[in-house]
Amino acid sequence: MTRPFRIGAGAGFADDRIEPAVEIAEAGAADVLVFECLAERTVAREVLARREDPTKGFNPHLRDRMRAVLPACARGGIRIVSNMGGANPVAAARATVEEAAAHGLTDLRCAAVTGDEVTDLVRARPDLTLTESGDPVEAILPDLVSANAYLGVEAVLMGLETGADVVLTGRVADPSLFLAPAMHHYGWAADDLPRIAAGTLMGHLMECGNQLTGGCFADPTRPEKQVPDMANIGFPIAEIGPDGALTVTKLPGTGGRVDRMTATEQLLYEMHDPAAYITPDCVLDVTGVDLHGDGDDRVRVTGAAAGPRPDSLRVLCAYAEGYIGEGQVGYAGVGAVERAELAAKVVQDRLKRRGFTYDEMRVDLIGCTSLHGDGAGPSDPYEVRLRIAARTQSRAAAQAVGFEVRAMHVNGPTGGGGGSNPVVRDVMAVQSVFLPRELVTPEVTVLGGRG
Amino acid sequence: MTRVHDLGHARAGDKGNTSNISVTAYDAAAWDRLRRDLTAERVAEIFATIGAGPVTRYELPRLHALNFVIQNALGGGVSRSLSIDPHGKSLSALMLTIELPEETL
Numbered sequence: 001m002t003r004p005f006r007i008g009a010g011a012g013f014a015d016d017r018i019e020p021a022v023e024i025a026e027a028g029a030a031d032v033l034v035f036e037c038l039a040e041r042t043v044a045r046e047v048l049a050r051r052e053d054p055t056k057g058f059n060p061h062l063r064d065r066m067r068a069v070l071p072a073c074a075r076g077g078i079r080i081v082s083n084m085g086g087a088n089p090v091a092a093a094r095a096t097v098e099e100a101a102a103h104g105l106t107d108l109r110c111a112a113v114t115g116d117e118v119t120d121l122v123r124a125r126p127d128l129t130l131t132e133s134g135d136p137v138e139a140i141l142p143d144l145v146s147a148n149a150y151l152g153v154e155a156v157l158m159g160l161e162t163g164a165d166v167v168l169t170g171r172v173a174d175p176s177l178f179l180a181p182a183m184h185h186y187g188w189a190a191d192d193l194p195r196i197a198a199g200t201l202m203g204h205l206m207e208c209g210n211q212l213t214g215g216c217f218a219d220p221t222r223p224e225k226q227v228p229d230m231a232n233i234g235f236p237i238a239e240i241g242p243d244g245a246l247t248v249t250k251l252p253g254t255g256g257r258v259d260r261m262t263a264t265e266q267l268l269y270e271m272h273d274p275a276a277y278i279t280p281d282c283v284l285d286v287t288g289v290d291l292h293g294d295g296d297d298r299v300r301v302t303g304a305a306a307g308p309r310p311d312s313l314r315v316l317c318a319y320a321e322g323y324i325g326e327g328q329v330g331y332a333g334v335g336a337v338e339r340a341e342l343a344a345k346v347v348q349d350r351l352k353r354r355g356f357t358y359d360e361m362r363v364d365l366i367g368c369t370s371l372h373g374d375g376a377g378p379s380d381p382y383e384v385r386l387r388i389a390a391r392t393q394s395r396a397a398a399q400a401v402g403f404e405v406r407a408m409h410v411n412g413p414t415g416g417g418g419g420s421n422p423v424v425r426d427v428m429a430v431q432s433v434f435l436p437r438e439l440v441t442p443e444v445t446v447l448g449g450r451g
Numbered sequence: 452m453t454r455v456h457d458l459g460h461a462r463a464g465d466k467g468n469t470s471n472i473s474v475t476a477y478d479a480a481a482w483d484r485l486r487r488d489l490t491a492e493r494v495a496e497i498f499a500t501i502g503a504g505p506v507t508r509y510e511l512p513r514l515h516a517l518n519f520v521i522q523n524a525l526g527g528g529v530s531r532s533l534s535i536d537p538h539g540k541s542l543s544a545l546m547l548t549i550e551l552p553e554e555t556l
Contacts, residue, residue: 040467041530132467216462216540224477225460261460261475264514268473270464272520274509290513303513321531362526362533370534371541372548373501389533428530430467 004239004247005185007178007202010035010069010080012209012235014042014059018068020210020235020254025072029251030237032181033073035065035082036174036207041428043171044318046087047117047146057088058095058168066099066166073165074105081156081177085168087146089114090445092168097448109449111164113155115442116171118315118435122147128433130317137433143319145428149435150314152280153190155442156180162446171316173279175203182240190309196282197306198244201289204277205238205248205266205301212236212248212266213297214256229255246301258297267291280313280437282306312434321429322359324391325398327405328366330418332383339413340365340386346412347388347404356397361390385418391427398424453554456547458485459515463543470503470524470539472546475516482515488551494519497549498542519546 008030010021014037024030037059050057059065062084073080085092089112100108122128126138133139148171157180159167169177179199182188188195205212210233219225227233234254239247250258267286271277277284288303327347331339344363351358364370366385386408390401402422409419455461455474458481463472474489476482491508498504503524508517525539526532536542 039529211462217460219460222456222460264475264516265460265462265473267514268464268471268475268511268516268518269462270466270471271473271518272466272469272471272507274511274518287511288513324533360527360533364535366535371536372545387535391531391533430528430530432467 004241004245005182006030007181007206007238007240008033009206009209009235010082011037011065012207012211013037014039015061016209018065020233021065022068022072023254024235024237024251025069025076025078027251028076030078031185032079032081033069034177034181034206035080035084036177036209038083038086038171040316040430041318043087043148043316044145044428050088055091058086058092059084062092063095063099066096067103070100070105070108071103074108079181080166081181083169083172083177085112085170087117087170089168089170093445093447096166096168100448107449108166109164110166110168110447111159111162112445112447113159113167113169113442114445115155115440116148116151116169117146118149118440119144119147121435121439122315122317122433131432131434133431137317140317140319140431143321145318145320147315147317149440150280150316151440151442152176152309152313153180153183157184158442158444160184162444164446173281174207175200175279176281178203178206178238179281186242190281193282193306193308195244197284197304198246199240200279200282200284200306201286201301201304202238202240202246204284205263206236208266208269209235210256211269212262213250213258214262217262217265224261227255227257231255247298248301249298258299260291260293260299263291263299263301278310281309283308283310311437313437313440315433315435316430317433318428318430321427322391322393323395323398324389324425324427325401326387326389326423327402328385328387328420329405329408329416330383330385331416333415336382336384337365337368337380339415340384343386343408343412343416344388347408350404351400354400356392356394356400358390358392358397361388363388395424453551454547455485455489455549455551461543461546463539465525465529465538468523468525468528470521470542472519472521472543473516474519474546475514479515484551485517486510489517489549491519493549494521494546497545498524
């Protein structure tokens with residue numbers, strides 16, 4: 001029997017740890033490594049970076065990751081797929097080829113997949129409806145930074161079919177990044193729904209890296225939720241057979257755990273209706289899924305089903321929406337909460353007297369109410385940290401928030417210390433529209449290689 | 452007093468302004484109890500303290516798991532939120548603090 005195709009997770013978010021992917025590559029434990037590194041707002045941030053400098057606009061850790069992993073991948077013949085291309089896959093491919101060359105890998109070829117950026121298409125259709133607010137997209141067009149379609153598996157397949165060692169994309173649905181290499185390897189058709197279901201479920205389980213292998217899981221107060229050797233958690237590896245038979249595991253000798261409990265948490269992660277998880281490739285139904293813990297950090301996954309892919313693609317529209325200003329200061333000892341509350345009142349009063357207005361303002365007592373509101377937990381801690389944050393259309397008003405909070409050192413109640421430097425950040429809001437998929441056309445550019 | 456934390460484990464995920472939180476039972480008895488008592492209404496009552504709701508509950512009996520989809524839980528969504536935890540990662544812990552009615556004989 002030939003061994004199943006093996007797909008390793010190299011990263012599950014933009015700032016993920018670097019070493020676990022290197023360990024998988026050095027052990028030759030995967031045929032492909034997939035790095036998922038693109039959160040909802042990241043592309044818009046990268047669009048702004050690209051405007052400043054046309055050689056930028058891709059994941060800032062790309063060079064570090066490539067430098068770490070490329071030599072072992074080249075030795076083992078391991079291909080790489082990633083959405084680290086961000087808003088500039090071609091520049092990302094150029095950087096990758098440069099890093100490879102610097103390590104003597106002058107043959108490396110890198111495919112850049114573009115076509116997800118559909119800002120002009122959206123601008124030309126002001127009557128499209130924003131899913132979240134119900135308004136026409138026209139309402140946000142003046143502040144629109146970028147609109148990017150979630151491409152499906154066909155875009156990644158185009159990159160793989162070039163034979164490139166590395167395929168870099170911009171916005172692609174996370175599960176599609178993992179499904180594509182399996183489809184490419186086995187020659188599965190896009191309408192072969194049982195296999196597409198298995199591959200999409202595989203991608204969904206893998207896309208957040210170690211959230212399948214014991215990350216985001218440990219609870220020291222419960223015996224069932226201990227995670228061995230957490231500092232050395234291994235990233236997951238999926239083994240998928242020609243018929244879609246799926247087992248998830250991790251590199252032997254690494255920390256963490258893969259079992260029914262970790263797999264169940266990740267199966268339902270960011271899922272709404274479990275009978276209808278919509279991707280560009282299918283509508284996945286996990287209500288018939290069984291997870292078979294076979295021991296030894298292996299889980300066999302059965303029962304995925306899927307309906308046909310949707311006719312339209314979801315497009316994320318990112319737009320500038322003013323500023324958030326923030327400041328913090330700490331209080332401790334007798335009456336800490338009362339003094340923090342008094343400080344909050346004084347800050348709010350001063351901001352009002354200065355004539356600033358805010359779309360929304362939030363007062364948190366960190367240690368009391370900041371995470372779960374007023375309804376939960378004890379409310380009389382020994383120490384508390386006052387945090388005030390507010391959103392506004394005016395940068396000056398946003399700056400004033402942190403300024404007035406820090407002034408509590410000298411101009412507030414007794415014993416206020418540890419004031420933070422004022423923070424101001426741009427707000428990048430996102431909403432979705434849907435576009436008929438035939439309007440969106442992926443393209444591939446291959447860089448590197450000899451000649 | 453029985454809390455959800457005594458019966459199962461939870462994970463929170465974010466999409467826009469909606470949080471989904473799964474609760475998975477440790478065993479069959481805990482599953483029966485959670486399925487009966489951890490209703491969408493009970494969850495909505497607790498999450499109202501952070502201004503969230505409405506709440507939809509999905510059941511996955513094969514996995515002994517419930518999936519709660521809680522709208523308006525994330526302060527307008529990750530990028531607009533003024534919350535110190537804009538992804539709502541900590542909301543799984545709020546789910547686990549929920550107290551369930553005592554069993555009557």
